[in-house]
Amino acid sequence: MTSEEIREHEEQEEKKYSAHNIQVLEGLEAVRKRPAMYIGDTSVKGLHHLVSEVVDNSIDEALAGFCDTINVTICEDNSIIVKDNGRGIPVDEHEKLHKSALEVVMTVLHAGGKFDKGSYKVSGGLHGVGVSCVNALSDYLRAEVRRGGKIYCQEYAYGKPTSKVEIIGDCGDEHGTTVKFHPDATIFTQTTVYEYRILATRLRDLAFLNAGVKLILTDLREKDEDGNPHSEEFFSSTGLDEFVRYIDATKEPLIDDVIHINTNKGDIPVEVAMTYNTSFNENIYSFVNNINTIEGGTHLTGFRRGLGSTLKKYAEDSKMLEKVKVEIKPEDFRQGLTAVISVKVLEPQFEGQTKTKLGNTEVIGAVETSLREALNVYLRDSTRQSAAQVATGWWWTTWQTRRLLLQRPSTV
Secondary structure, rough: OOOOHHHHHHHHHHOOOOOOHOOOOOOOHHHHHHOOOHHOOOOOOHHHHHHHHHHHHHHHHHOOOOOOOOEEEEOOOEEEEEEEOOOOOOEEEOOOOOOOOHHHHHOOOOOOOOOOOOOOOOOOOOOOOHHHHHOOOOOEEEEEEEEEEEEEEEEEOOOOEOOOOOOEOOOOOEEEEEEEEOOOOOOOOOOOOOOOHHHHHHHHHHHHHOOOOEEEEEEEEEEOOOEEEEEEEEOOOHHHHHHHHOOOOOOOOOOOOEEEEEEEEEEEEEEEEEEOOOOOOOOEEEEEEEEOOOOEEHHHHHHHHHHHHHHHHHHOOOOOOOOOOOOOOOOHHHOOEEEEEEEEEOOEEEOOOOOEEEEHHHHHHHHHHHHHHHHHHHHHHHHHHHHHHHHHHHHHHHHHHHHHHHHHHHHH
């Protein structure tokens, strides 16, 4: 083919690119086309993320003060039922779309009550795509709402309604939302089988993060000899301090205290629980609006700054480091540390829909200042000074131990 023929061929190909080539994905088709953009991936992690999206809506009701019990059930066919005793999704007609608000929430991206701060001051689901994504990626979903004395119901398949919103009964004084869904095997090609351990870990975390809220996980696939399904209840009365003790249950404590800080800096509530054990490892869990930010973010940065600077100053003022001949770094004070950080942010800036890292810069100062002020109060308490001295001096003990081990000749 000559260069002239090649040029002519390219021109013909370019002409083929027209408005006909532009695809418009309506409704939830975009989610089904690119599911990983919304739930991270379509493997085991993404499969279990569907449950988190629905449960997080119930937790948001708890944060708003309208829910205290959430039931999660794994059915025999690996469908999931999430039931709460919140206010129930509104079912009246949406004034702009002229359809039930329930249908709007379930079938329209970026639709939900999280944008209206009068409904939810703090929430984990902020993008308005969570439950609608679950709907889009399920071959079956049924939503039941108990509200105003009536039970409302609507069913869907692949994100599209298969029935109208109907009243199917009375509920008396009961209220709340029940969502049952089954993941679409054409999307989750690796597996559609839910792992009890993964869901139990998430619900346990939520119980620690939301003291006073009961979460119950039931697995209908596993039954005892009497036919009773396996079930666990997760509940914490004190919250993060119990969380830290749970994490460190198999470790040798360095101090008896769990330092529990619960304060507010501006519009950002900051809660931290921390302690030290005899290991060399740093073990920190961070959460924003109950979402586990596994990649950390600005709240973790603020915590590390506040902890390092405060303990270093305390150690220097206490003349604990007079004989130290090496440079002390803030990270040296995190050896053997176990901590849980939980912040509530009105307008969190997450990286991606799966919310693995917080980006709000104002959170750095809020957490750092809150931690520094609270720790200074703790360190000034004479009854706790011995524990504080142990904690701040721990890095030096472990450093010396390592140094001796490195200098010791190897033996056979």
